[in-house]
Amino acid sequence: MLELQNPWWFNEPDRDWEFFEKLTYRIKPKWLNEISLKPFSLNFIIGPRRVGKTLGVKLLIKELVKRVENRYAIFYFSCDVLEDYKDLLDILTSYLKLKKKKRVKTAFIFLDEVTLVEDWWRAIKFLIDRGEVITDVITVAGSVGITLGRYFETFGGRRGHGKTIEVMPLSFHGYYRIFYDEFFPSKGEDIFHQYLETGGYLAYLNGTLKLEDLIGFLKADLKTLNRSTELARDIVGEIIERAPSPISFNTIAKAVGISPHTVRDYIEILEALRLILQVQYLGPDGKIYPRKERKIVIRDPLIAKALEMWSRREVERATLYEWLVQEHLYRKFGEIFYYRNSYEIDAIAGNLKVEVKSGEKRGHYPKDVKIIKGSEIPEFLYWLG
Numbered sequence: 001m002l003e004l005q006n007p008w009w010f011n012e013p014d015r016d017w018e019f020f021e022k023l024t025y026r027i028k029p030k031w032l033n034e035i036s037l038k039p040f041s042l043n044f045i046i047g048p049r050r051v052g053k054t055l056g057v058k059l060l061i062k063e064l065v066k067r068v069e070n071r072y073a074i075f076y077f078s079c080d081v082l083e084d085y086k087d088l089l090d091i092l093t094s095y096l097k098l099k100k101k102k103r104v105k106t107a108f109i110f111l112d113e114v115t116l117v118e119d120w121w122r123a124i125k126f127l128i129d130r131g132e133v134i135t136d137v138i139t140v141a142g143s144v145g146i147t148l149g150r151y152f153e154t155f156g157g158r159r160g161h162g163k164t165i166e167v168m169p170l171s172f173h174g175y176y177r178i179f180y181d182e183f184f185p186s187k188g189e190d191i192f193h194q195y196l197e198t199g200g201y202l203a204y205l206n207g208t209l210k211l212e213d214l215i216g217f218l219k220a221d222l223k224t225l226n227r228s229t230e231l232a233r234d235i236v237g238e239i240i241e242r243a244p245s246p247i248s249f250n251t252i253a254k255a256v257g258i259s260p261h262t263v264r265d266y267i268e269i270l271e272a273l274r275l276i277l278q279v280q281y282l283g284p285d286g287k288i289y290p291r292k293e294r295k296i297v298i299r300d301p302l303i304a305k306a307l308e309m310w311s312r313r314e315v316e317r318a319t320l321y322e323w324l325v326q327e328h329l330y331r332k333f334g335e336i337f338y339y340r341n342s343y344e345i346d347a348i349a350g351n352l353k354v355e356v357k358s359g360e361k362r363g364h365y366p367k368d369v370k371i372i373k374g375s376e377i378p379e380f381l382y383w384l385g
Contacts, residue, residue, distance in 0.1 A: 002095060005076055008065045016058040025178055025205050029056040031165050037064075039106050040134050040160035042124070045141040047167035048274045048303075049217040050203050053141045054078075056167070057110050064108055072102040076110040082117045089123035096132055107136040115142030116224070121154050128158045138162075143221070143273065168274060169200025169300040171328060172381040178202075183382050192378035196320065199302025214306040221273060227266065231258065235266050237311035239276070239296045244319045246281070246293035246340065267296070275303055277330060282337035282348050295338050295346075297323045297330075318358035321377055322346050325356050328384045345369055 007014050020026055029052060035043050045053050057076070064074050075095050082088050092109075099107050114120045124140070127133050176183065176191050203209035219229045234256045239247070249260040249267070256263070270276045279295040280288050298304040304315050304323070329349040330336040339345040339353075343365055347354045353369045356377070365371060372380055 001081075002075075002077070002091070002098070005078060006074070008061070008071050008074060011071075014058055014061070016055055017062050020055060020059065023202075023206050025202055027174070027178060027202070028059060029167070031167055032056055032060050034163055034165045035060065035139060036161045036163045037108070037137055038161045039137055040162075041137045041139075042128070042155060042159040042162035043137070043139040044162070044164045045139060045167060046164065046274075047143060048169070049143045049221075050201060050209050050213065051167050051169050052202060053143075053167050054112055057112060057139065057141060061108075061110065068108075070102060070104050072098065073104045073106060074108050074110075075099075076112065078112045079117045079120070080113045084118040085120055085122040088114070088117050088120055089126065092123060092127060096127075105135060107133075109133070109136055109138045110141070111138070112141045113143075114140050125154060125158065128155075143217075166274075168331070169302065170202065171200060171331060171385065172324070172378065173383075173385045175200055176382055183379065185379060188378035188382060189375070192381075196301050197305075199300040199305070201300070201302050204302055211302070211306045211309055214303065215310045218273070218275070218306075218310075222269070225269060227269060231256065231262070232266055232270070233311050235263060236270070236307050237313045239298075240307065240311055240313040240315055243298075243315070244295060244322045244346070246295050246338070248293045251293075275299060275307075277327060277336075279326060279336050279338050279347070282339055284339070284341070288337065295326070297326045299323070299327050318356075318374075321358050321374055322356045324381060325354055325372065325377065328381050329354065332384050343369075 003009065031045075035045070045057070047053055061074055061076060065071060068074060077091055077095075079088060082091065088111075095107075095109070111124075124138065170178075172192065172195055175195050176188065179191055180187055198205045201209055218232075222229050222232050235252055238252045238255050242251070249263040252263045253260040267276065267278065271278060275298065277297040277299050279297060280290055281292040281294065283289055298307060298315070301320060301324070304320060308315050326336055326347045329347050329352065333349040333352075336347055336349045339348060344355065345353050345365075346356050353366075355365060355369055355371050357371060358374045
């Protein structure tokens with residue numbers, strides 16, 4: 001089983017390398033540079049499904065194969081064929097025996113889709129505590145589970161030089177750079193309209209991903225977490241129906257017929273899966289008010305299209321514009337808020353206060369509020385990076 005997933009041991013190419021070369025649209029992900037390759041490291045790569053985590057890891061392996069003296073120093077395993085941590089521990093133990101036999105000093109161990117394995121963290125923690133991987137670099141990738149529960153705390157003090165890398169669909173800047181090296185307003189508008197249709201998913205742009213796939217992944221993740229897909233769909237429907245206005249858990253609960261606690265639980269799961277973002281109210285006193293209504297953002301245009309299909313609700317174009325600005329500001333500054341009183345500010349992040357208008361600029365706002373109309377959004381998003 002180990003040999004099948006590590007063809008470079010035998011000087012053979014990996015099929016994902018060949019797949020990458022055949023793609024019409026392809027880039028080398030910048031996040032690969034963030035992964036620590038210094039022993040000992042325990043890296044986590046997290047993000048939604050089909051954003052390119054696996055392909056990125058395989059491209060890193062292709063580079064490492066050229067750099068290491070012993071190809072057995074690179075071990076990759078897709079854990080979706082395993083059941084629980086005992087299976088994972090058996091696989092890792094087998095590789096560590098092979099590592100010793102092949103006289104590998106430092107191994108680069110990549111565990112993909114590890115969060116599909118029950119209690120996966122127990123196997124890794126056991127080997128770390130035993131000192132079995134002290135000279136190695138372990139990189140764990142997954143979408144479900146790593147961001148849910150207390151797994152980071154489980155590895156407190158056990159990650160060495162390890163990093164946590166969040167992989168998301170491409171920003172508009174990254175998407176535009178697939179086609180052009182410099183920004184031209186006319187081209188920016190054309191690419192922006194395409195971005196609204198495909199989102200930042202290169203797999204969709206390349207024709208290897210369908211909307212139905214994204215819905216299927218979400219339903220599978222919810223079932224893995226023992227949550228109702230029907231309830232999740234109804235909650236998503238209410239979010240879309242009332243967007244982009246602020247909304248409370250109580251409002252959603254009354255509409256769906258469940259408790260506010262249950263609504264909070266599902267929204268936190270959708271947020272942990274990197275599908276939505278909660279934008280809390282920032283008062284004029286500079287304080288955050290978590291009990292007030294919040295805006296809920298769907299984080300990528302393609303995710304929005306998939307959730308539209310699933311919930312049978314329609315996302316207005318003006319709403320999508322606002323979501324994109326909020327998401328890009330969040331990526332830039334790491335946090336985002338909104339304000340609403342006699343006037344509304346859709347996004348407050350860092351030193352920026354932004355109000356998005358899909359049509360012409362209207363209304364009176366303080367001088368420090370930047371008003372962006374629809375035609376200005378592509379350039380604004382591009383320069384955010």
